Amino acid sequence: MKRGKFAILLVAVLLTAAACHYDWIAAEAAAPIDPDQEVSFSATILPLFSENCTSCHKGGGVAPNLTPESAYSQISTSKYINTGSPGQSLIYRAVAPGMSLPGHKTLTSSQAALLLAWISQGAQNN
Numbered sequence: 143m144k145r146g147k148f149a150i151l152l153v154a155v156l157l158t159a160a161a162c163h164y165d166w167i168a169a170e171a172a173a174p175i176d177p178d179q180e181v182s183f184s185a186t187i188l189p190l191f192s193e194n195c196t197s198c199h200k201g202g203g204v205a206p207n208l209t210p211e212s213a214y215s216q217i218s219t220s221k222y223i224n225t226g227s228p229g230q231s232l233i234y235r236a237v238a239p240g241m242s243l244p245g246h247k248t249l250t251s252s253q254a255a256l257l258l259a260w261i262s263q264g265a266q267n268n
């Protein structure tokens with residue numbers, strides 16, 4: 143009985159610690175972004191793709207095509223974007239610091255935070 147109570151307490155402590163850890167990561171990733179400020183796809187995300195991605199991700203290159211004419215239609219699918227769990231989106235995971243594809247281009251944490259904020263705000267063609 144005593145051991146049972148201890149086990150429950152231990153699980154509670156671990157879950158609390160895990161919750162704090164998660165909050166800390168989310169807070170750090172979002173730090174450079176004002177949560178009330180809308181991230182524009184055309185003004186912010188497309189230039190980020192053009193500067194960092196389209197040397198490879200272009201027509202006739204590696205999918206998805208991230209050039210301005212094609213990027214939105216290419217990535218607005220459930221394969222690349224998950225607005226329910228923005229951090230799970232492949233377009234983010236492929237390039238975010240600490241989780242990017244092996245040997246792949248990695249964004250700075252503030253660039254990645256912009257991309258994540260745009261997805262969190264509904265991944266609109268804005």
Ligand code: HEC
Nearest residue numbers: 194195197198199204205206232233236237243246247249
């Ligand atoms: C130097 C070339 C290069 C650059 C620059 C590059 N990528 Fe990639 N990317 C690739 C290659 C090659 C792959 C395919 C497989 C791999 O690396 O695992 C890929 C895969 C991906 C995938 C997964 C595609 C899929 O359908 O599975 C995504 C998403 C992606 N890149 C996004 C980006 C974004 C966003 C940027 C810019 C921030 C970027 N890439 C910059 C070469 C590049």
